Amino acid sequence: MRVIICENYEEISKKAADIVASQVILKPDCVLGLATGSTPIGLYDNLVEKNKNGEIDFSNVTTFNLDEYYPLAPDNDQSYRYFMNTHLFDRINIDKARTHVPNGLAADPEAEGKAYDEMIAAHGGIDLQVLGIGQNGHIAFNEPDDNLVAGTHLTGLTENTIEANSRFFESIDDVPRKALTMGMGSIMKARKIILLANGKSKAAVIKEMMNDNVTTSIPATLLKCHPDVIILCDKEAAGM
Numbered sequence: 001m002r003v004i005i006c007e008n009y010e011e012i013s014k015k016a017a018d019i020v021a022s023q024v025i026l027k028p029d030c031v032l033g034l035a036t037g038s039t040p041i042g043l044y045d046n047l048v049e050k051n052k053n054g055e056i057d058f059s060n061v062t063t064f065n066l067d068e069y070y071p072l073a074p075d076n077d078q079s080y081r082y083f084m085n086t087h088l089f090d091r092i093n094i095d096k097a098r099t100h101v102p103n104g105l106a107a108d109p110e111a112e113g114k115a116y117d118e119m120i121a122a123h124g125g126i127d128l129q130v131l132g133i134g135q136n137g138h139i140a141f142n143e144p145d146d147n148l149v150a151g152t153h154l155t156g157l158t159e160n161t162i163e164a165n166s167r168f169f170e171s172i173d174d175v176p177r178k179a180l181t182m183g184m185g186s187i188m189k190a191r192k193i194i195l196l197a198n199g200k201s202k203a204a205v206i207k208e209m210m211n212d213n214v215t216t217s218i219p220a221t222l223l224k225c226h227p228d229v230i231i232l233c234d235k236e237a238a239g240m
C-alpha cells in the first residue's frame with residue numbers, strides 16, 4: 001500500500017484525476033470502477049476538464065459503480081445513478097450504455113448482484129477502482145461485521161452510515177436503509193485501487209489502515225492484502 005499525502009482536497013482531486021487519466025491513455029478501452037460520495041466530486045470535475053481540453057477520450061471506456069441505494073429508482077435525484085450522470089457521465093464523451101450502476105429497483109436483488117459480478121468479469125475485470133472510505137471503515141456499503149460478503153449483494157446500512165449520509169437528504173427518515181453493493185471480493189479483484197480520503201473525520205480510520213492488522217470490523221483494512229493500492233489523503237486525514 002502506498003500513501004501519497006497531499007496538501008489539500010484540490011491536490012488529492014488533481015492527482016487522482018492524473019492517475020485515472022493515465023489509465024485511460026494507457027488503455028483507451030479500460031474498465032473503471034467508480035465511487036459516489038462527496039470525496040470523488042473534485043476528481044470528477046478534473047476529469048471533465050481533461051476531457052474538454054482533449055487530454056482524455058472516454059468514448060471506449062466502460063464503468064462499473066460500487067453501489068446503489070435499494071429500493072430507489074435510477075431517476076430519483078438521490079440515486080447514485082443520478083449522482084454519476086450529474087457529476088460525470090453527462091459532462092464527458094462516454095457512451096452511457098457502457099456505464100453501469102447496480103439496479104436499485106431489481107425485483108430479485110440476489111440475481112442482480114450475481115449478474116453484476118458476471119458482467120464485470122465478462123468485461124475482463126476492473127482495471128482501476130476508485131474508492132472513498134467511511135468513518136467506520138466501510139468500503140462501498142461493506143459495513144463492519146463479523147463476516148463480509150465477497151460478491152455484489154443486498155445489505156443493510158449501519159446507523160453510523162445512515163447518519164453520515166442524511167446530510168444529502170431532507171430528513172434522516174428519507175435515507176434508504178438498504179443498498180446493493182459490490183462485495184469486498186468484487187472490489188479486491190480490481191487490478192489497481194486508489195482510495196481517496198480528506199478531512200479530520202477520516203484520520204482515525206486512515207490510522208487503522210497504517211498498522212498491520214486486518215479486521216472485518218474495519219472493512220477497509222482488507223485492502224492491505226491487495227498488491228496495488230494507493231491512498232491519496234490530505235494532511236488532516238493523515239493525522240498531521
Ligand code: PGA
Pocket residue numbers: 036037038039040132133134135138139140
Ligand atoms: P464521503 O463518503 O466521500 O461522502 O466522505 C465516503 C464513503 O462513505 O465511502
